[in-house]
Amino acid sequence: MTGPTVHFLVPDGIDDAERVSGGNVYDRRIADGLRARGLHVRMVPVPEARTAEVAGALSNVPDDGVVLIDGLIAVPASAALSANAARLRIVVLAHMVASTLSEAHNGTRSTEGEREALHAARAVITTSDWTRSALIARALAAPDRIAVARPGTDPVPAAPGSETGARLLTVGAVAPHKGQDVLVDALAGMTDLPDWTCWVVGSLDADPDFALQTREAIRSAALAERVALTGVLSGPLLEDAYRSADLVVAPSRSESYGMVVAEALARGIPVVASCVGGVPEAIAGSPAGVLVPSGDPGALRAVLRRWRGDAGWRAAFKAEAMDSRTTRPSWEEPVGIIAEVLGEVGARADALGRERRAAG
Known part of the structure; x- marks a missing residue:
């Protein structure tokens, strides 16, 4: 697949060995996989909860640009996503339900920023069916705009284990x-x-x-x-x-x-x-x-x-x-799903643009 540049907004610690996380590993593997499929992926590291920097990064994307944004930085910057929703083709990669994580930490639920960020997106990608179901149950995103791309694994040597299992x-x-x-x-x-x-x-x-x-x-x-x-x-x-x-x-x-x-x-x-x-x-x-x-x-x-x-x-x-x-599934599976979503978002926006020009 070939197409326009994908501006991938990711947490700025994505390559920091001291801040390793499953989400960072996932983002890197998806970026590498999309590049292997011929897409031009421009990684844009952005500090978490720095909404002004997220807004600045979005403003640097040209009109009709394709933006894939990690939910960890999308949710705190929901207002910036809303402000750019009509201008950009935004896809949110939701590794988690942010309000669920806040409940696990302090027993409170805050959904408004999450709902605004996800509603600003042309599509939402989750890493599990459970996350998709939770977003739907909380009315955070429409079912027909959510795709599931579960993480893959690499072929790795087997761990031998020991007789004692200690x-x-x-x-x-x-x-x-x-x-x-x-x-x-x-x-x-x-x-x-x-x-x-x-x-x-x-x-x-x-x-x-x-x-x-x-x-x-x-x-x-x-x-x-x-x-x-x-x-x-x-x-x-x-x-x-x-x-x-x-x-x-x-x-x-x-x-x-x-x-x-x-x-x-x-x-x-x-x-x-x-x-x-x-x-x-x-x-x-x-x-x-x-x-x-x-x-x-x-x-x-x-x-x-x-x-x-x-x-x-x-x-x-x-x-x-x-x-x-x-x-175990390979990384080719989620990469393929995300590449398809990005392609569909671009195609829908192109079709809408043609209809508007024809009507004008």
């Missing part, structure tokens, strides 16, 4: 919506079981107070020798963490999809995850994924104790994970 791993910014406190609470009831360890990989700067509370909870539960807060790992260091893991745990309170779950299964690593948001889509029915209620350390602990104590179940679980590696 190495646990969780990956994600240390923040309330990722639920590391729930995991620590669950692990606090497992000190009678020998040998296991758990790496908590992810930024400690996303919510410093929560990270400090999590560190204190680890110390108070006498888990300091078993549970390590590693901070951000990327590149070969993150690959090494996955390669050495026996089980990936995703205890999130809020999750639009669950890229960590998909990445684990792509490596043949079994998963225990909260049944929340789009996580069931990331597991995609694989018997190698076990779902537990969100925010329930007792339910999580029960699965983890069985994992450590039942060698036969553990071996069967691992075998299922290895089998599921061949069923």
Whole structure:
């Protein structure tokens, strides 16, 4: 596919190894994939919540320009999107339902900015069916303008695992919506079981107070020798963490999809995850994924104790994970969907322009 330049507005930390996130990985992979299909993609990094800079970036796009904008910066700058809605062909890439994330953090819901931003878009792309359904249920976007482009995975070597299954791993910014406190609470009831360890990989700067509370909870539960807060790992260091893991745990309170779950299964690593948001889509029915209620350390602990104590179940679980590696979607799928949406938005705008010129 060829066509006009795609002006892709993304968070300014997209290439910062200390601010790695599933959304940033997704944005980079989509940009690379669109370029591979022949599109000219102009990445425009914009600081989050800096509405004046978003407005400035949009003003620099020529009339009828195609804009793909990450929802993380689109929602705070909703007024700027509305002001440019008629002039530009705007497509919002909604990694999450922003109001759902605010509820997970502080129990409040704020939808007006999100509704304004999404209504200003010619199309909305979500990364899960769950996100699409949530946007529709909250009347944040019209159903016929929402496409779903789930994250893909890369072919990666299988993680060998160990006979004891003692190495646990969780990956994600240390923040309330990722639920590391729930995991620590669950692990606090497992000190009678020998040998296991758990790496908590992810930024400690996303919510410093929560990270400090999590560190204190680890110390108070006498888990300091078993549970390590590693901070951000990327590149070969993150690959090494996955390669050495026996089980990936995703205890999130809020999750639009669950890229960590998909990445684990792509490596043949079994998963225990909260049944929340789009996580069931990331597991995609694989018997190698076990779902537990969100925010329930007792339910999580029960699965983890069985994992450590039942060698036969553990071996069967691992075998299922290895089998599921061949069923994971590639990045070509979401790239193709987004390329089609961008093409349709451009074609509709061109047709409308021709009709207006003919009428004039």
